[in-house]
Amino acid sequence: MDRSALDELLERARRREPDALGRLVDLYAARVYGLLVRLTGDRDAAEDLLQETFLRVCRMIGEYQHDGRFESWLMRIAANLARDRARQRRRRGVTGSLNDAGPRGGEGESAAGPSPRPDEALAAAEAGARLEAALAQLSDPEREILVLRHYADLPFREIADLLGVPLGTALARAHRALGRLRELMRDEQA
Amino acid sequence: MEVGLHNLEREIERARAAWPTLRAIAPPTTIVARVRAAVVAEARRLRRRGRWLQAVRTFGGVAAAALLVVGLWGPRAGITPDADALSLVQDWGQALDASGTQLRDTLLGGWARGERPDAAAEVDELFRTLELSLERFEDL
Numbered sequence: 001m002d003r004s005a006l007d008e009l010l011e012r013a014r015r016r017e018p019d020a021l022g023r024l025v026d027l028y029a030a031r032v033y034g035l036l037v038r039l040t041g042d043r044d045a046a047e048d049l050l051q052e053t054f055l056r057v058c059r060m061i062g063e064y065q066h067d068g069r070f071e072s073w074l075m076r077i078a079a080n081l082a083r084d085r086a087r088q089r090r091r092r093g094v095t096g097s098l099n100d101a102g103p104r105g106g107e108g109e110s111a112a113g114p115s116p117r118p119d120e121a122l123a124a125a126e127a128g129a130r131l132e133a134a135l136a137q138l139s140d141p142e143r144e145i146l147v148l149r150h151y152a153d154l155p156f157r158e159i160a161d162l163l164g165v166p167l168g169t170a171l172a173r174a175h176r177a178l179g180r181l182r183e184l185m186r187d188e189q190a
Numbered sequence: 191m192e193v194g195l196h197n198l199e200r201e202i203e204r205a206r207a208a209w210p211t212l213r214a215i216a217p218p219t220t221i222v223a224r225v226r227a228a229v230v231a232e233a234r235r236l237r238r239r240g241r242w243l244q245a246v247r248t249f250g251g252v253a254a255a256a257l258l259v260v261g262l263w264g265p266r267a268g269i270t271p272d273a274d275a276l277s278l279v280q281d282w283g284q285a286l287d288a289s290g291t292q293l294r295d296t297l298l299g300g301w302a303r304g305e306r307p308d309a310a311a312e313v314d315e316l317f318r319t320l321e322l323s324l325e326r327f328e329d330l
Contacts, residue, residue, distance in 0.1 A: 016240070018233040025226045033217040050217060051225045058232045127210030149202075151212050156199055171198045178205050 001027065003068070010070060013061050021061075025054050028071065032078045038135070038147045039082035049085065053078040075152035076162055079144075083162075086140065134184035142177035145170060 001009070012020035032053055036046035056077050064073055135143050148159045160170035217225075 016233045016237050018230040018237075021233045022226045022230045025222065025229050029222045029225060030214055030216040033221075034212070034215045037215050038212070047217065047221045050221065051228055054225050054229045055232050058229050058236065124210060125213065128213045131210050131212060150206055150209060156202075168195055171195055171202065174202050175198060178202060182205070 006070065007066065010061075010064075010066055013057075014064070016058070016061070021054075021058050024057065028074055029054075031071070032074060035075060035078055035147065035152050036082055038151060039079065039144060040085060041136070045085060049078065049081045052081055056081070072152075072154055072158060075148075075154060076158065079148055079152065079154075079162055083144075130185055130188055131181075134181050134188065137184050138177055138180060141173060142180060145174045146177050146181065149174060 009020055009023060013024055033046055033050050036049045037043055040046050148154050156170055157167055160167045
């Protein structure tokens with residue numbers, strides 16, 4: 001969707017036109033869901049949080065100041081909800097794992113962007129799967145920061161703000177997480 | 191400190207650039223449909239509530255104005271106004287009307303454009319009437 005079409009759609013959504021808000025779900029549900037699955041490690045939770053994310057968008061869209069970063073704003077809402085859920089679970093003493101968060105029976109999986117050649121697609125899929133497996137072995141805070149940067153595409157300053165830590169802490173955590181991820185991927189290849 | 195953070199960020203971004211793309215995980219279509227329906231229903235509910243609030247604001251304003259009138263005049267309904275005071279108020283109102291009319295006539299008559307030789311006298315008279323009306327008001 002080009003910039004002016006998105007601007008117009010967001011303007012209509014700010015007026016709470018049901019069709020416009022429904023269209024935002026169509027456009028961004030997959031991206032938000034991908035983030036939520038990776039942050040929660042639980043598809044059922046991701047489905048519930050997906051709905052809660054878009055309901056929050058519906059209620060808070062009037063507060064959004066359009067500066068061309070709608071997707072970041074949306075991802076922040078989703079990430080905040082995932083963090084709230086993780087906090088509640090920690091309080092209740094429940095732990096989760098990303099290991100069972102893969103696609104269910106091939107349902108719902110899709111590749112973004114233009115279709116590559118079959119051998120390239122296979123190599124990319126294998127590399128993606130290795131990365132996914134390595135990510136799943138990281139601690140929650142390590143995975144969270146890498147997913148927010150790499151998948152949600154949030155800048156580190158926004159991530160630090162979202163996590164409520166200084167920028168230096170966020171960068172140091174990301175650095176450590178990357179080092180560990182590299183080790184994990186190397187181990188898996190060996 | 192700032193330079194150190196900047197270098198660290200650049201290093202992280204370089205390492206990150208070498209990552210493979212994480213695959214998209216699309217939600218099941220039934221879930222997207224459910225979310226869409228919930229969002230559309232919420233948007234409708236919020237629009238209805240917005241219209242209702244608008245109506246409450248409008249009628250609330252009218253109700254507040256009505257209460258104000260009742261508050262101003264209601265408790266005084268049994269009081270007989272003093273005849274002199276009433277007369278003074280009427281005089282003051284008339285004088286104010288007269289000064290307003292004079293001002294309008296003076297301006298429309300071209301005083302503002304400097305076309306009337308007797309404009310200064312008219313303006314003096316205008317202010318005199320106005321002062322008189324205010325004096326009467328102060329006497330109330």
